[in-house]
Amino acid sequence: MLVNMSSDGTAPGGLEVVRAFLNTWEIPNDTRVPVDRLDALAAVPARWEEALPGLPAPAPESVDDLRRLRAGLREQLGRTHPAGLAAHLDRHPLVVTLGAAPPEPPVRLRPATPGTAGVLLAHAVGAIGDGLWHRLKACPDCRWVFYDTTRNAGRVWCAMTADGPGRRGCGAIAKTRAHRARARAAHWEATS
Numbered sequence: 001m002l003v004n005m006s007s008d009g010t011a012p013g014g015l016e017v018v019r020a021f022l023n024t025w026e027i028p029n030d031t032r033v034p035v036d037r038l039d040a041l042a043a044v045p046a047r048w049e050e051a052l053p054g055l056p057a058p059a060p061e062s063v064d065d066l067r068r069l070r071a072g073l074r075e076q077l078g079r080t081h082p083a084g085l086a087a088h089l090d091r092h093p094l095v096v097t098l099g100a101a102p103p104e105p106p107v108r109l110r111p112a113t114p115g116t117a118g119v120l121l122a123h124a125v126g127a128i129g130d131g132l133w134h135r136l137k138a139c140p141d142c143r144w145v146f147y148d149t150t151r152n153a154g155r156v157w158c159a160m161t162a163d164g165p166g167r168r169g170c171g172a173i174a175k176t177r178a179h180r181a182r183a184r185a186a187h188w189e190a191t192s
């Protein structure tokens with residue numbers, strides 16, 4: 001399915017594996033201590049394939065470069081013009097091929113040299129060209145990366161409610177916080 005209309009945060013097409021890759025760094029609900037799962041996944045091919053289907057596993061010596069790419073991609077989330085990816089594209093150039101006829105897509109991007117970073121960048125640049133990249137966002141509170149399917153791309157939080165196991169509902173938490181702050185301000189106005 002090309003367009004995913006669900007609100008569970010999954011992204012359309014190749015952007016979903018980019019999203020899953022970005023969430024290999026996460027802040028779990030229970031501990032609230034950041035966890036980087038990249039090394040553990042890269043060390044066990046079966047677990048890598050399960051977590052990041054279709055994405056080639058990296059050679060051990062390129063895991064640190066992937067970590068830099070993950071940080072670089074995260075910095076550009078939510079932007080319509082994520083020009084900060086240029087440095088990563090210099091290191092992992094893409095090749096453009098034109099499809100001859102349907103069902104081939106008219107334009108296809110692929111890495112000039114095969115590798116994990118190149119595949120991720122091909123998906124990311126494809127999404128930029130399709131005008132979808134800015135819908136990929138990180139929750140300002142828990143940093144979880146989700147795809148915003150709202151009409152005006154106005155979603156801010158990972159979720160408004162903790163509507164499932166492992167879901168934090170940062171939107172509801174922020175709302176409660178704002179409500180308490182307003183109540184405190186009203187109290188001070190009333191008593192001063």
Ligand SMILES: [Zn+2]
Binds near residue numbers: 141144158
């Ligand atoms: Zn969140």
